[in-house]
Amino acid sequence: MNRLPNIAKQPAKPSQRKEKAPPEVPALITDKERGAYYEKGRFLGKGGFAHCYELTNRATREVVAGKVVPKTMLVKQYQRDKMTQEVQIHRELSHKNIVKLFHFFEDSLNVYITLELCARRSLMELHKRRKAVTEPEARYFTHQVVEGVLYLHDLKIIHRDMKLGNLFLNDDLVVKIGDFGLATTVDGDERKKTLCGTPNYIAPEVLNKMGHSFEVDIWAVGCILYILLFGQPPFESKSLEETYSRIRHNNYTIPSVASQPAAALIRKMLDPEPTRRPTAKQVHRDIFFKSGFMPTRLPVSCLTMVPKFAGHETSMMEENVAPNGVDTRGQRPLNGRAGLAPLPHHMISNNVERERAQQQAAEATFREPEDAYLSQLFHQVAVLLEQRIPGLEEEEAALDGYQSPECLPIFWISKWVDYSDKYGIGYQLCDNSVGVLFNDNSRIMLDTAGGELTYIEKSNKEHYFSMHNGDIPQTLNKKVTLLKYFRSYMNDHLVKAGEGSEQRVGDELARLPTLRVWFRTKSAIVLHLSNGTVQINFFNDHVKMMMCPLMQAVTFIDQNKRMLTYKFSNLQRNGCPEKFLHRLKYAKTMIERLMSDASAVSHNPPRQGEAPRSMASARSASAGSRGPLHSGGQLPQSASGSNIHPRR
């Protein structure tokens, strides 16, 4: 375990307000000119200037993103000019890969800009959760970015601040270029001399003040493709000075794992000589985008889990297949697709591509730490608790300014049923997919639409089946039946969830996070998902907490069902209400226990039919409770949870 810095504890003091006060925003915002009214909804995030909220048009019920800039932030002429310039360029644009700017208006307090809602945040959050993505995903995202840039450059507009955080994602994971704060238009061969503000992926000609033009966006796209493929920026270093020096000397290396077309395109875009860089049109036509599989659509799960791409017909080891007590001898071997599921034929052109995509996804999965980030999370929470954390009033902590809603987990457990007395624990994720962690430590998962089944052996080997093809092996029958039983139980007995929704293109690529380890204590159930999220549901007051080591953040769902998301660093800086602080202390102990339970399971796997230690401890903690699926489903209070349907 990592050693912690030895920082003396000091008593926490009530805080002075640390965050800039959020703008005063009326609950009903009026656009007088158009006679439109918007209801203020959930807080989406804040930038240097703006706070952003979901706004619902009262007449049409259309939901948009509303950027709110208080007039107090626009007192200086240059501030007003910047905003006018941004809006003037942005409002004229109309393209599927550009955030649509609808309207621009003001009231006595604020200036408002209504924008196309990008509810899945930006490629920055994807990067934090996933680090390097697979090449098909990088192709998918970059191709859309380039389509947007091509459109802008055709209109003689340079964006000048292309970065992951300005590449927004809508619910269908379509990329939308946003934030035109540094954008400018170009006349003929004009080379721009000045640039207010520092673009993130700054090109050498900007650093050297040599005059710049469209090529700076291509340079930035080169940086973006590099980060997507290799998980870090090409010129990153410990200091800004060193980074600038590396940019000036074109000092970067392309990891050997890169495919030849990917490496070649990056080299072309990161050419130190701007005139040698390809134009947006040339990038758009580059062989990289045709050299392998490019999905037409990606599932939401790829924001946190590496997708599955290609297929292999393999058989599963029989000893790992059967539910407890079922004799597998004499039954036909499983013909699941181990590792990666097949693609529809229209999506792949040959086996080599499929093999490459599969190989890459398998390697990415392999690189995930064996403990699914538990020790990282433990370290983060321990470091936080070692520091002096100022106190903060609960109501103040609920103010938007303290929140980081972009760190909200993509998945959490919304319902669970503990039937570990006999079979295991069943659970539903917030997207209505369902899973079971069986007592033999195998796992099964069915997606929201009920079409894609994943079976994970206790050795972690994954197999994928379609519920519609009739290819589910007999040896899995009992587990599939139990899964369906759990599913209908959760739908019938706990807060009603919608029926399975339509299967969408791209969903066949989804790999959902699964429950990895769990236990119950007298006061809470503790659940660890394979994507690193640790969730604790407290029984007495129904408060829930979800901690994410990759976003380094915690979300509390309080008694009023409010979702409150804090970065650990912000809790340390701004303070933490006592009510949450003592839960973080409890969480630290629970994470430690998850670590020891998980290692007990993996180092000393249970024999067939024997509960792993984590399960055994769960059972002893809930001693006396009967299995919830037992005799008609009479459910003891503590054995299930219909948890999370929060107000957001």
Ligand SMILES: Nc1ncnc2c1ncn2[C@@H]1O[C@H](COP(=O)(O)OP(=O)(O)OP(=O)(O)O)[C@@H](O)[C@H]1O
């Ligand atoms: N179209 C949108 N849909 C959903 N959320 C959005 C949208 N635009 C912005 N946001 C959210 O609002 C936050 C603030 O927006 P943005 O970063 O554009 O503000 P800003 O003050 O102009 O930023 P900057 O400091 O980068 O200039 C973003 O981090 C993002 O989480």
